Every structure is written in C-alpha cells, then in structure tokens.
Amino acid sequence: MKYKVKAFGVTKDILGGKEAVVELEGQTVAALRNQLFQKHPALQGLRSLLIAVNNTYAEDNQVISESDEIALIPPVSGG
C-alpha cells in the first residue's frame, strides 16, 4: 500500500517536505509509524509522534486506507 502523509513542524524538516509517500505492507497506524521510524530515525528523537487520520487523532491499532488523510503530529506548541 502507498500512503500519502502530511508533515508539520519538525517532521516537515525531518522528512524534507510537506508531504511524503510511504510504502508499507501493514494497514495500521502503528505499522505506519514503525516504517517512518525506520526510514527517518530522527523521528525517534521526538518527545512524541502522534498520527492523525482524517483530521482526528488516531489510536495505534486504527486501520488506515490509501484514501485517508494522514498527518504526522509532532509535539504541539500552539498558543
């Protein structure tokens, strides 16, 4: 499967752009995060890395599909 992933904040710097395509066997949020950790070890140095699916924070066991809007959410610092 090929997932399009949006990147924000520090993850945009680490991935080298606002959007990336991740190839992956699995279909869960956890599998996607592991794949990203392999490909971009710098992500493991963050305080946290949440993943949003369709504009909502997702649980690790959530199943994703190629048509979902997926985004990397490093530690937020708004306000």
Added chain:
Amino acid sequence: MKYKVKAFGVTKDILGGKEAVVELEGQTVAALRNQLFQKHPALQGLRSLLIAVNNTYAEDNQVISESDEIALIPPVSGG
C-alpha cells in the same frame, strides 16, 4: 463635635443628600455610627455600614476628628 459625613449609594438616599453634618459627644467611629442609626433608623436595615476615614476603611474604635474626611460605605456592588 460636628462631623461632616459623605454619603454614597443607598445612604445618600436615606440621609437625603451627598453630605450631612452629625453632632455627637463621642469621638469614635462606633459612636458616630450609633448616632446615625438613631437619627436614620433605615440605616440599620442595611446588610452592613462601614465607615471610611481619610479614604481608608476604619475600625470601630478609631478616633475621629472634625477635620477628617469621613464617609459612609454601605454594601459595595462595583464591577
């Protein structure tokens, strides 16, 4: 002694004006209040009646003089 007393809020209505002169033997805040209670019993119906001397809340046993700026402070309701 004759004390000039400023009146605010509901005490202005009860005393019938912004300022009153109170004749009194005693020289304390408590004596002044008692005298006012005699002369204007409606004051006794208030939730409280504090007296300020020279722009500061005064204790009952505080001594007053004719040159002090004395004011009646009914329950406040600013804000």
Added chain:
Amino acid sequence: MIKITEKPIDVQKVIDTASSLGAGAVNVFIGTVRNNANGKNVVWLEYEAYETMAVNEIRKIIDDASHRWPLLGWAVSHRIGTLKPGEVSVVVAVASPHRRESFEACQYIIDTLKANAPIWKKEVFEDGEEWVSARPAMAVN
C-alpha cells in the same frame, strides 16, 4: 493605570496599557451590564464611586497582586454614571510571563475589587429601582 471614568471604556487601550514585551500572557476581565437581574429586565444601571478612596483601594489590591504574582503590566478602568445593557462597566487587564499567573492575578483583582472598592450600582427596572446588595432581603449576585 487606575481609572474611574464617566466615558465609555476603550477596552483595547486598557489592554495596551497592561501589555509588555516580556509577557507571554495577558488576561482580561470585562464586566458588562446584563439585560436582566433576578428575572426582571434591566433598563439601565447607575454606577457611583467614592472616587479618591476607590483609586486607593484598587491600588492596594494591585500592590497585593504584584507581590503574589510576577506581573509585568496591569490596568484597571471602572466606569461610573448611567450604563445601558451591553455596556462595559469594568476592565481589568494583567500581563505576566506565563498564562496561569495572568488568570490568577486577574481573578484576584476583580474579586477583591468587587468586595472592597467603594463603588455602588443601582439597577433601574421598568417598575422601580434598587441599590444592589444593599439590603439583606434583596441580596443579589
């Protein structure tokens, strides 16, 4: 800045007076005239202040707050005279490095101002009027 004024309060100006380049947070409390009290329509309010003493008391409150919280700026403005529903009666603005202190200090200032400052309001209804909180039976707020 402590101000007792008959003119409409410029909220933005009060905020600007309190603001500081070192501050990350400004908390602002705005008291407005409600169009109802105890289920009755309020036509207007009359605010009266013992001005010199009110400024004194508010200054004491600010001094206390400045000792308890790291305030970088503050401003208090209280309106007197005739106010219609929706109009601003009081503005307290407090700036501090972080947000929690700005909330705490602002709430302390308005709570203590309401308890101590010699300022009174009379509610004018369609069928009568009443000095707020003056008499036990009529206690409101």
Added chain:
Amino acid sequence: MIKITEKPIDVQKVIDTASSLGAGAVNVFIGTVRNNANGKNVVWLEYEAYETMAVNEIRKIIDDASHRWPLLGWAVSHRIGTLKPGEVSVVVAVASPHRRESFEACQYIIDTLKANAPIWKKEVFEDGEEWVSARPAMAVN
C-alpha cells in the same frame, strides 16, 4: 467563531464576537510573543497549523466547555506565519452570566488548545532556530 489566520488579530473584534447582552462577564486570554525564551533573545516566531484539524480540535474543546459552563458567547482566533515579539498569537474570549465561569472556561479552552490543537511554533534566535517542545532535551514551557 474559530479562526486560523495569517493576518494580525483584531482583539476587539474577537471580544465583540464573544459578547452577549445576557452576559455579565467576558474573560479574554491573549497570548503574545515574548522577546526572550530560555534566556535568549527571540528575533521572531514561525507559527504553523494543520488548519482543518486545528479548527476541528478547537471546536471539540468549545463543545466540551459549553457542556461544563453556561457560555453565552465565545470566539477563538489563532495567528500563523511570522510573528515579532509583542504581537498577538492567540485570543480566546468567553462570555457567561457570572465571572467565575468565564475565568474557568477561558482557562480550560486555552489550556486544552495548547495541549491538543495541531499548531506548532519555531523560535528563531540570533544564532539558530528550534521547534518548541519538539525534542526531550529542549523541552520548554
């Protein structure tokens, strides 16, 4: 009103949007850019938002707050883009019948917004830059 905007925030407009004739209290929190962080001079900040999700998350926060407190009006505006020290990054305004609820609701909204809304800031110093709170060793705030 929930707004994520690159333009300077008009604080008075946010307050007006939250205001209500039945309200006696409006509490306003204004976040401003500090000129220093961890003892270093901040030259400017870059704010970035995942806009659609940020609006979603802020709406959830407002819904929660509306269930917990009797809110009569509210407005949230968050700036993105490049901000200099002293500029306003966020404004939360909440109107309620009485003052305590306005403080509590406003603080809940800004606290939860800071914890949950997908918005990020990068501090730009004279000698480098840093995404705030991104890495453990650099945790601030």
